Amino acid sequence: MNEMTELERLRSEVPAPAADALAAQEGRFLAALAAEEDRPPAAPRVRRRARPLLAGLPAAAALAAVLAVVAVLGPVVAGRDARLAAYANSAIDIELRGDEYVATIKDPFADHALYSEAFRAMGLDVALDLRPASPTGVGKVFRLGFAGTTERDRIGGALRPEGCAPGRPGCALTVTVSKGFGGKGTLYLGRPAKPGELYQNNADAARKGEALEGYVPDGRTVAEVLAETRRRGLEVTFQIIRPAPDGDGFSMNPREQSAKVGGHWVVWAAEPYRQGAVRLLVSEERVPKNPVRGG
Template sequence: MNELSELAEAGELARISELARVTDERLAGQASGAGARALLAAIVEEKPGPATATATATAAAAAGRRAPRSRRARRLLVGLAATAALAAAAVMGPVLLERIPGTATSYANTAIDIELRGDEYIARIKDPFADHALYAEGFQALGLNIGVDLIPASPTRVGEIVRYGFAGTTRADRLGGGLKPEGCTLDQEGCFLTATVSKGFKGRGVFYLGRPAKPGEKYQAFAEAGRKGEMLEGYDADGRTVGKVAAEARRRGLRVVFRIIEPNPDGNGFGMGRDQSAKVGDHWYVWAAEPEQAGTVRLLVTEKHLRKNPVTGE
């Protein structure tokens, strides 16, 4: 008689059947939690009852073998239970570490890692081009109602919080972010976009982070084109003629496009010109130069010279 027959006669297969009722669905999300650890500890520490010991001894006697072989069978069961728990953990996708209701402190998926450090959660963006729902998923798993969106930005706005909002929050609630380590750039190894949320954040928060633009993608966040690190670095276009600014842009290998603006009556602020198809002459005036996309600068212009820059209010 082989060992499988011995286990069947001893009633051990019935015990395996009972263990099998703990299905993958019931273990989902608990393989690394307190419940899984308690289950494994209970299996390991359980002592055989009288009925089990008697049945095992009877089966051993019938086979002409000694009862101690039952310990081998029990070690087999423990091994099977431990293997099942490890297998359940291995097939999990997003991982929520130490997931005990109200005490989870970290989360990870393919797009983001989040960890509680001191009095704030620090989220490291692993994939800046991922679906923004994956970022929100991580915060929601930790009980935080936080929305995150990454938008294409000109070089000096990459890693900055472009804008953010709050709803139903308290004075203690804080959102932040940037590039970490401080002063690094995304093309450096070990440099990441990060988002921070204060511990115990109430209500809802949402923030937008600037990310590198894909080829041909227009910027949704940008700095003035003359700023250090931007396409017209060191050049001040304010109040110059279109002819002069366009010549400088083309000298740098840039394409030039125009936006015709209409200043407000008081000179502070502006609206869009009604006819954007009008031909812009070299004698027109430039009030701001903005990066539109990689290799293209957008000039905000009027036909007449103005006493006050409507873009800057100066």
């Protein structure tokens, strides 16, 4: 039996579809075709482009928005890889100049936290504590708490330019920190005093720039020194000391400070006390050497 004969045999064994089944199938096909022809054409699909975030804003407003984002993100991005080269807030400016950071204090009466904020932004663990000082103590370091990690770690404070007069234009309190500083430091620095504030530095009231400039009170009587202070319009407060018998040093008893000081008492030193006032270190007895100065 060949292949064609076998195919004819199989076809004869398949029953033919009924006539009514064929008519029903044909009716369904024609109905579906008519429905497709009556359907309105579909609207063409349009792919929309994403609208830019700043579209519709005026150019100046868009630029301001971009700069605001940069201002917020910039220090964060830079801080991941390297220290900033500059930072500023309302109290202080810090910038890297050569091999050191130079901090210029814009507001010497600001909250100390603002100084720390600026140093921290530069990657420096430095705290700044400004204390009221007499004229010659402004810009001088009262005390330095410092722990460096290398011999090259340095920190200090001064007036710039050197020798300038505090309060004059161009004269600024500054702090310097070595580049690459990896230690920790707290700097106590003299600042101009507000009216009525007590000075917290030690100085000689007779030195140039201070209240008794050009007058040496050491070894004079209280009466003599009071005559000079009145002439200069200065107020006076006393600190009573007890000199060592040989004049090498002295002690001070707080309970003796209310004793009445006589005109014959001896003045061993005069110190700036506050604006318009000096403090006289005095004793009733005279000793061979100045117990304060050591000579």
